[in-house]
Amino acid sequence: MNAPPSQTKGDDIVDARGLTKEFKGFAAVKDVDLRIRRHTIHALIGPNGAGKTTCFNLITKFLEPTRGSIHLNGHDITRTKPADVARLGMVRSFQISATFPHLTVLENVRIALQRPVGNSFHFWSAETSLDVLNDRAMQLLADVDLTSYARHLAVELPYGRKRALEIATTLALEPEMLLLDEPTSGMGREDIARTADLIRRVSANRTILMVEHNLSVVADLSDTITVLARGEILTEGPYSEVSKNPQVIEAYMGTGGAH
Numbered sequence: 001m002n003a004p005p006s007q008t009k010g011d012d013i014v015d016a017r018g019l020t021k022e023f024k025g026f027a028a029v030k031d032v033d034l035r036i037r038r039h040t041i042h043a044l045i046g047p048n049g050a051g052k053t054t055c056f057n058l059i060t061k062f063l064e065p066t067r068g069s070i071h072l073n074g075h076d077i078t079r080t081k082p083a084d085v086a087r088l089g090m091v092r093s094f095q096i097s098a099t100f101p102h103l104t105v106l107e108n109v110r111i112a113l114q115r116p117v118g119n120s121f122h123f124w125s126a127e128t129s130l131d132v133l134n135d136r137a138m139q140l141l142a143d144v145d146l147t148s149y150a151r152h153l154a155v156e157l158p159y160g161r162k163r164a165l166e167i168a169t170t171l172a173l174e175p176e177m178l179l180l181d182e183p184t185s186g187m188g189r190e191d192i193a194r195t196a197d198l199i200r201r202v203s204a205n206r207t208i209l210m211v212e213h214n215l216s217v218v219a220d221l222s223d224t225i226t227v228l229a230r231g232e233i234l235t236e237g238p239y240s241e242v243s244k245n246p247q248v249i250e251a252y253m254g255t256g257g258a259h
């Protein structure tokens with residue numbers, strides 16, 4: 001690991017500079033600087049094709065940038081693999097946390113608690129007593145409001161509850177930073193409200209970066225919003241500011257709606 005550069009020592013957990021991703025010469029993300037403050041909820045929004053997913057995949061290391069650098073807690077992770085980034089505390093929900101449909105909800109979380117992260121084993125080793133493991137698993141289920149579903153098979157869960165289980169299995173890795181890719185997509189109003197509450201709860205002492213299309217969820221949860229358009233940052237700030245920005249309004253109107 002490189003020595004932490006001084007600019008990332010302050011309050012930023014992530015410091016990405018000049019991020020660029022080209023696909024056969026087409027720049028999906030162009031020279032993006034993204035700093036994410038510790039213990040905040042940060043949303044990436046923008047119209048269709050703005051580069052949100054590409055940017056998210058760059059930060060989570062699912063894509064290699066064509067140019068630019070990414071530091072996490074002062075470590076240069078520009079060329080680090082996702083599993084090693086997870087070991088450094090940045091975990092993407094659904095990355096390591098695919099659920100097993102024919103196991104119970106409790107079993108799914110117990111497996112997640114015993115899962116190796118990167119090339120080091122998680123705190124919960126194979127020798128950890130079953131009781132301790134069960135207690136911790138039940139605590140995680142309580143955190144995501146799934147206690148009453150503990151003995152159900154994962155496959156039987158309603159959609160919104162499945163996403164909550166995926167978040168529980170991600171939290172089992174005790175991430176310092178959690179990345180959520182469209183956490184409320186495909187949900188009805190009730191599940192959206194419950195998921196927004198859940199995100200707020202799990203954000204305590206954690207940093208969250210999410211790509212989210214639902215602007216009321218974004219408005220409700222985010223400390224900072226980065227608005228992307230055509231691969232570039234249009235503006236950044238709290239919802240009260242970015243929602244008034246004429247360029248943001250135009251970018252959304254121009255593509256026929258908020259996404």
Ligand SMILES: Nc1ncnc2c1ncn2[C@@H]1O[C@H](COP(=O)(O)OP(=O)(O)OP(=O)(O)O)[C@@H](O)[C@H]1O
Nearest residue numbers: 023027028046047048049050051052053054055259
């Ligand atoms: N693997 C790829 N190969 C070629 N072009 C790509 C690839 N991935 C993304 N793009 C292009 O890059 C641009 C940005 O795509 P991206 O998926 O990051 O946007 P987005 O903001 O997430 O859009 P949406 O809201 O529609 O999901 C688009 O023009 C897309 O067609």
